[in-house]
Amino acid sequence: MLLDTLSYIGSKLNGENITWAVGASILLNHYGLVDKPNDIDIMVHIKDIEKADKVLTSLGKKKIQEKVSTYDTEYFYEYVVNGIDVDVMAGMVINHEEGSYKYKFNNEAITSKKIINGIEIPLTSLEDWYVLYQVIPNRKVKVKLIEDYMLNNGVKNTDLLKRALEGCLPIEVRNRIENFIIL
Numbered sequence: 001m002l003l004d005t006l007s008y009i010g011s012k013l014n015g016e017n018i019t020w021a022v023g024a025s026i027l028l029n030h031y032g033l034v035d036k037p038n039d040i041d042i043m044v045h046i047k048d049i050e051k052a053d054k055v056l057t058s059l060g061k062k063k064i065q066e067k068v069s070t071y072d073t074e075y076f077y078e079y080v081v082n083g084i085d086v087d088v089m090a091g092m093v094i095n096h097e098e099g100s101y102k103y104k105f106n107n108e109a110i111t112s113k114k115i116i117n118g119i120e121i122p123l124t125s126l127e128d129w130y131v132l133y134q135v136i137p138n139r140k141v142k143v144k145l146i147e148d149y150m151l152n153n154g155v156k157n158t159d160l161l162k163r164a165l166e167g168c169l170p171i172e173v174r175n176r177i178e179n180f181i182i183l
Contacts, residue, residue, distance in 0.1 A: 002040065005081055008059070009056070012059060018044060019047070020048070021043050021109065021110045021124045023042075023132075024037075024039075025038055030123060033145040039085040044105075045090065045105060046074065046075070046105075049088075052090075056077070056079045061080045062077060071093060071094060075088070092132075098168065098169075100168055101135045103128065105124070109124050110122045110123065111123065112125075126146055126156070127164075130143065130146040130180075134170075134176065158180075158181055
């Protein structure tokens with residue numbers, strides 16, 4: 001049901017030429033790191049957020065979201081489509097003890113695609129989620145899953161790790177990223 005809903009949403013977003021991609025548990029599932037995604041997390045280019053909101057509002061029910069101090073994301077919307085929770089973000093900002101990290105989502109952040117029910121689903125990079133999960137609280141297990149995967153399979157998008165270092169990151173996150181860049 002979740003992947004059918006994702007392909008349904010994807011067909012509509014693609015039809016509107018929206019720059020978007022899936023991340024989080026669906027991305028981890030794509031790489032075999034988690035068995036079952038629990039929701040759909042979609043990143044949208046900030047220039048397309050209004051179009052994406054219109055599409056998703058037409059497909060399901062938009063929920064009222066509560067402000068969470070961990071995030072200063074410019075646009076964060078929650079929907080329920082076919083009974084599936086769908087989170088949509090544009091201009092994602094994660095606050096941490098040393099400042100705020102702004103995730104740069106653009107075409108460079110889309111590093112692969114998956115076909116589901118004949119629909120092309122763009123995917124964000126594992127490297128970007130390696131960084132994001134280190135900054136989001138309580139994601140150590142997911143960080144370790146990605147780290148082990150990259151140690152065993154190599155880092156495919158070193159440029160995205162370098163790009164992340166341009167942002168405001170805690171020193172321990174910077175050190176972990178730099179270790180992968182020099183491998």
